[in-house]
Amino acid sequence: MNNVLKFKNKKNTVAAQDEIYNFAYLDENTKRMIRRALIKALCIPGYQVPFSSREMPMPYGWGTGGVQVTSSCLTTDDVIKVIDQGADDTTNAVSIRNFFKKTANIKTTEKTSQASIIQTRHRIPEEKLKEKQILVYQVPIPEPLAFLEPRYQETKKMHALSEYGIMHVKLYEDITKNGHIETAYAYPVKTNDRYIMDPSPIPKFDNPKMNNNPAIQLFGAGREQRIYAIPPYTEVTSLDFEDYPFDPSKAPHKCSICGSNESFLDEIITDDDGNRSFICSDTNYCNQRMENN
Amino acid sequence: MQPILSVHNLNKYYGNQVGCKNMNLTLYPGEVVGVVGESGSGKTTFINSISGNLIPDSGKILIETGNETIDFLEISESLKRLLIRTELAFVHQNPRDGLRLDVSAGGNISERLMSIGQRNYGNIRQTIFKWLDKVEIDKSRADDFPRTFSGGMLQRLQIAKNLVTSPKIIFMDEPTGGLDVSVQAKILDLLRKLVRELNLSVVIVSHDLAVIRLLADKIIVMKNGEAVESGLCDQVLDDPQHSYTQLLVSSVLQV
Numbered sequence A: 001m002n003n004v005l006k007f008k009n010k011k012n013t014v015a016a017q018d019e020i021y022n023f024a025y026l027d028e029n030t031k032r033m034i035r036r037a038l039i040k041a042l043c044i045p046g047y048q049v050p051f052s053s054r055e056m057p058m059p060y061g062w063g064t065g066g067v068q069v070t071s072s073c074l075t076t077d078d079v080i081k082v083i084d085q086g087a088d089d090t091t092n093a094v095s096i097r098n099f100f101k102k103t104a105n106i107k108t109t110e111k112t113s114q115a116s117i118i119q120t121r122h123r124i125p126e127e128k129l130k131e132k133q134i135l136v137y138q139v140p141i142p143e144p145l146a147f148l149e150p151r152y153q154e155t156k157k158m159h160a161l162s163e164y165g166i167m168h169v170k171l172y173e174d175i176t177k178n179g180h181i182e183t184a185y186a187y188p189v190k191t192n193d194r195y196i197m198d199p200s201p202i203p204k205f206d207n208p209k210m211n212n213n214p215a216i217q218l219f220g221a222g223r224e225q226r227i228y229a230i231p232p233y234t235e236v237t238s239l240d241f242e243d244y245p246f247d248p249s250k251a252p253h254k255c256s257i258c259g260s261n262e263s264f265l266d267e268i269i270t271d272d273d274g275n276r277s278f279i280c281s282d283t284n285y286c287n288q289r290m291e292n293n
Numbered sequence B: 001m002q003p004i005l006s007v008h009n010l011n012k013y014y015g016n017q018v019g020c021k022n023m024n025l026t027l028y029p030g031e032v033v034g035v036v037g038e039s040g041s042g043k044t045t046f047i048n049s050i051s052g053n054l055i056p057d058s059g060k061i062l063i064e065t066g067n068e069t070i071d072f073l074e075i076s077e078s079l080k081r082l083l084i085r086t087e088l089a090f091v092h093q094n095p096r097d098g099l100r101l102d103v104s105a106g107g108n109i110s111e112r113l114m115s116i117g118q119r120n121y122g123n124i125r126q127t128i129f130k131w132l133d134k135v136e137i138d139k140s141r142a143d144d145f146p147r148t149f150s151g152g153m154l155q156r157l158q159i160a161k162n163l164v165t166s167p168k169i170i171f172m173d174e175p176t177g178g179l180d181v182s183v184q185a186k187i188l189d190l191l192r193k194l195v196r197e198l199n200l201s202v203v204i205v206s207h208d209l210a211v212i213r214l215l216a217d218k219i220i221v222m223k224n225g226e227a228v229e230s231g232l233c234d235q236v237l238d239d240p241q242h243s244y245t246q247l248l249v250s251s252v253l254q255v
């Protein structure tokens, strides 16, 4: 919580940053508004708090929600890591990292363990997170009931009254059609035994990592203007049936670089003949394993 | 024995237009009350007002759950919605209004089960098959989508979807309306069978006296938004007191 609650005082942030920008781009009033939403979100795990999303110098769908949340949490001594599908070196991750370097003049890292704030799209790092770390998720569609009910007022009521039968109808249909629960990404969870939440399009393999995690998990949806959160050490369970329990397993392969059979893998085509191999989607995890060997 | 549902002096206006006024109803467990009247007489307004679909202007609705008497118009929105999806059921005239068309037949039947906390896929499947059987739809259609069903099948599916959790009170607005006569007869037979077998407590609306005579124990005759006559079905239909009921009986039942 410390980082979230440590409100920035304008005066001592001016030091070496680019004069054109306020610290971390957003003005202080906006940050205060977002922090209020974040604190409310942390108090009601999994509940979607509306906030008024600002124009960011990047289009919606490129992490504007996550960036606004991160901006509002940043302090001068934070160290930030940005990943896109687990990788630190994709264009998107690099540009968001540069954005914070430029507008907040703070340290960046690729090492999960050294980051105080990690902004992510579609993954949770393999390395266990610790207390005082913050994981910020970029969220495209925050509403898990949206597939069924497009009206905001109605979904709000359904959440308020825990009218969640339809979520299991979706899983029922999945099993009936495929013989098992086919949903592999954005697999819905129940937070603190109360609110059903969309974990953003992370693989279901990552779902168990949300449960009882020592770090703070914050979710920002820019276009949809919602923020939600999981406080440290909160119970997060994936929806399932007694006789079709949630199964987070992944493809039974090893990383062809580091040999790990515990990490989530990306399938890649390795040559013109279409040969395929599997490598860790978490590049930092893979690199660390190689360095330690 | 206490009534499971009682309605006192219920009024609903649409602006200055009367929807229904000064309506009373008493429903005992295992009883079927039929509401009959010509088009525009206020039947739909009445049944919607006592089932939570419409908010009446005034009146009192008491529901007996077994543990307590619930003042339906005074309880919170959340309790009301909970009641609607557990203790009450509503069968619409148009089955499309009561079904999810992009969810399989079985999925439709499963929803109420899962909303009351059932989490065993195998058991839910068995319950679905049992109910398809009860409403005379072949089990093999469980995984088909409602859009591939005929009108009569859709209505039977809607009935199964509503009855699967054994609700205390079932409301039906013209459940056989909009169907071919032969299909109507089959749905009526089915409803009669279910009412007997399951000892259902039902409020049913129809403009068709024959439907009411076949299913109902008690009858309320409506005209211009008001009840002109009510009582035991056989008594009212055999010996109608009000001139409007006499007209209805003589014009319909002779056929």
Ligand SMILES: Nc1ncnc2c1ncn2[C@@H]1O[C@H](COP(=O)(O)OP(=O)(O)OP(=O)(O)O)[C@@H](O)[C@H]1O
Pocket (backbone or CB within 6 Å): B014, B017, B018, B019, B020, B037, B038, B039, B040, B041, B042, B043, B044, B045, B046, B207
């Ligand atoms: N939404 C509405 N707004 C205004 N007037 C309405 C509305 N719904 C119904 N009414 C009027 O209220 C009266 C009762 O209508 P209602 O639909 O309850 O009758 P009904 O007995 O169900 O008729 P039908 O047999 O045609 O279904 C009618 O005069 C009708 O025009």
Ligand SMILES: [Mg+2]
Pocket (backbone or CB within 6 Å): B043, B044, B045
């Ligand atoms: Mg009507």
Ligand SMILES: [Zn+2]
Pocket (backbone or CB within 6 Å): A255, A256, A257, A258, A259, A260, A279, A280, A285, A286, A287, A289
């Ligand atoms: Zn690897």
